[in-house]
Amino acid sequence: MKKILFSTIFAIGFLCTLLLHNPNIAKAEELYIFSGEDLKTAPNINLKNRETIPTGFRTLFDKENWYYFCLDQLKTYPNSTTPPYVPARNAENQGVKWLIKNFHGDKELISNENNLTQYALTQLAIWCLTNPAVTSYRDPIVSNNGNLKALIDEARKHREDVDVEAELMQTTLELSNTKFVQYHANELFKSKISATITHTKALPTNKKIEMEDIKVYSIENGSKKDITNNAHVHLTESDFNINLAIDELFYLNFVPSYSVVVEWFGNVSATDNFVQGYKTVTERKFQLVATAHIITLSHAIKDDTTLKVDNFINISGKKNWDDGNRPDDITVNLFANGVKTD
Incomplete structure (x- = not known):
């Protein structure tokens, strides 16, 4: 990248x-x-x-x-x-x-x-x-x-x-801790990670923020495995976010004890x-x-965030409309033990 x-x-x-x-x-x-x-x-x-x-x-x-x-x-x-x-x-x-x-x-x-x-x-x-x-x-x-x-x-x-000089040394990269979101349309499990860089307002206007490639790892029982090649990473410059997606077949092989760690390295400089x-x-x-x-x-900046791989349930259903007129919008509410879930 x-x-x-x-x-x-x-x-x-x-x-x-x-x-x-x-x-x-x-x-x-x-x-x-x-x-x-x-x-x-x-x-x-x-x-x-x-x-x-x-x-x-x-x-x-x-x-x-x-x-x-x-x-x-x-x-x-x-x-x-x-x-x-x-x-x-x-x-x-x-x-x-x-x-x-x-x-x-x-x-x-x-x-x-x-x-x-x-x-x-x-x-x-x-x-x-x-x-x-x-x-x-x-x-x-x-x-x-x-x-x-x-x-x-x-x-x-x-x-x-x-x-x-002190402000530059205190500059940090902070990644949010975001959970995966299941997305079936293209068989990818997606997550959006927000990134924030601190202590840059006092730096000269010619400051340069340069972000390096992102690394993605799976963690199981303390074992760290590089799965970057199984991930699709897109950086959005406008809102400084990481859009991360992992292939569904690879994702489905995870066991509940797995987690995913995203690392991002960068550099801030000013002249x-x-x-x-x-x-x-x-x-x-x-x-x-x-x-x-x-x-x-x-000054080098780095941060990582852990994305927990949550258990999920696939729910499917079929609905027929007697008059054949399907509405434009359909809302489905899921309840667990009588409590509405997100």
């Missing part, structure tokens, strides 16, 4: 493409990060009261000159002998994530500044959001630079943003400007850093 796409992923100009099976841990080679200009003394940074910037803030970049930001000002900046950095889970502050994505994206509120000033503004805003002792009203570097204060205020509005953290093996000493890339996040 061919894969079915329930959303279309749009083309995006990739700045850097990494595939993540865990959205917080990228499949990337080790990388070396270097420190450059001191934000307190570097020329061409258009900020007042730079002398009040804490000592040590420097530009951070890799060999491709891609910028990174420090997440802990008190730790040592990387140097020529620093161990390589590897992907790590950090930068979980949503306001900080917004700042990093903003720098590598639209550069909201800082687009009129030169690149080095944009970097300094972003790094200092991250410092303010991660250092509880810093306030926009007490520190001259903040209070005397309206663009920095505006950037901090905007980032604080994003502190409660949905964590898209966006995501934040990725990095650390060294000696993370207690060296900076935790983070950057943003256009990244495709991917």
Whole structure:
């Protein structure tokens, strides 16, 4: 069975493409990060009261000159002998994530500044959001630079943003537990299974939901047998259902202890400007850093449901109409011990 796409992923100009099976841990080679200009003394940074910037803030970049930001000002900046950095889970502050994505994206509120000033503004805003002792009203570097204060205020509005990476990891596939329905017209026993995928509303609009082939198994006394070839499976894209039918002759061979298990595997992915953290093996000493890339996040989803094979009774009858005029609709009610059955 061919894969079915329930959303279309749009083309995006990739700045850097990494595939993540865990959205917080990228499949990337080790990388070396270097420190450059001191934000307190570097020329061409258009900020007042730079002398009040804490000592040590420097530009951070890799060999491709891609910028990174420090997440802990008190730790040592990387140097020529620093161990390589590897992907790590950090930068979980949503306001900080917004700042990093903003720098590598639209550069909201800082687009009129030169690149080095944009970097300094972003790094200092991250410092303010991660250092509880810093306030926009007490520190001259903040209070005397309206663009920095505006950037901090905007980032604080994003502190409660949905964590898209976490939402993706919580995405689940849920199949309903539906019983078989006997259907004689084409000698098939049919069942309709509803499927629901959770936690997708917060994902980017270019999310892609890709469902793999369905597997059908019979279970008897703990023994599992693949009967997919005896099943007819049709996926309906419009209402996200599985229409399952099993050949009557195969179905009639079941004994009451049999059940049928339907398994469905899929994958949910989304492409966006995501934040990725990095650390060294000696993370207690060296900076935790983070950057943003256009990244495709991917998460596998799976669920199964058991369809009980119910005992059934075939009832047949014959009715003649004296006048020969058979009505268009006929209703037959079945009663068991005086109680109407469905």
